[in-house]
Structures are given as C-alpha cells and as structure tokens.
Amino acid sequence: MILTESKLRELIRQVVRELDFKSQDAFKAYQSKHKMRPSTKVNIGGKETTAGQASSEKEGPPLSKWSDDKKEHEETSFVSSLADEYAETEENEGESAAMDLIDNEIYDYMKKSGWDESDPEWEEEYDRLTDKVWDSM
Numbered sequence: 001m002i003l004t005e006s007k008l009r010e011l012i013r014q015v016v017r018e019l020d021f022k023s024q025d026a027f028k029a030y031q032s033k034h035k036m037r038p039s040t041k042v043n044i045g046g047k048e049t050t051a052g053q054a055s056s057e058k059e060g061p062p063l064s065k066w067s068d069d070k071k072e073h074e075e076t077s078f079v080s081s082l083a084d085e086y087a088e089t090e091e092n093e094g095e096s097a098a099m100d101l102i103d104n105e106i107y108d109y110m111k112k113s114g115w116d117e118s119d120p121e122w123e124e125e126y127d128r129l130t131d132k133v134w135d136s137m
Contacts, residue, residue, distance in 0.1 A: 039085035052081030
C-alpha cells in the first residue's frame, strides 16, 4: 500500500482527535508555536471546545454584557469558525454529523452568551444564528 499525503493526513486526524491543556495560558503557548485548524478539538482545564473557539475566548464579562460592537465581532468570528468546522466535519464524517455539529455549537454559543432556553426570543435568535452560518458558506 502506498501512503499518499492525503491518506497520511487522514490517519493523523484519526489518531490526534483532541489536544489536552491544563490552562488557557498553556493552550496559548502551544498555539503560538503550532498551526491548528479552528475545528481542532481541544480540552482546556477539563472543558472540551475547539481551537477556534478557545483562541477567541477573552477574559471579562459574559457576552450579554459586552458592547454591541464586541458582540458583533465575537459572533462574526464564531460564524466563520463554525462554517470551517462544518466543511471539515462534512468531509470526514458526513453531512448528518456536520449538521449536528452546527446545532450543538449554536446551542453552546447561545448558552455561553447568556441566553436561556425559556427566553421567548430563544428560538428566533437560534434561527437567526443558524441562517447567518448557512449564509456564510
């Protein structure tokens, strides 16, 4: 069997599914020396996330308390990284897994942003974010 570059990359992806870091600082130190796709799964201090989301996390108040410009920037970064993750997941695991990824990531993002499922506007905001992700692809 001839091992092509694409087969080798796929084998590496299958073996290296997740990187573990003790803290956000340890992740930042690693990231400064290594190139990672935004969709790379990482574990930082016991919390599972992606490299794209972890690199955009900032210290400070919840998103709901940030200025509108800050929220828009964060949302744009989130949508962009999610579009990239979708493409990679669809290629590696299929369309169904990629669609589940979008649903789960939007749900997690909204919770992180201070939304509560009991909020009457939850569904409208969820749909708005979903549309924004699809429009970006």
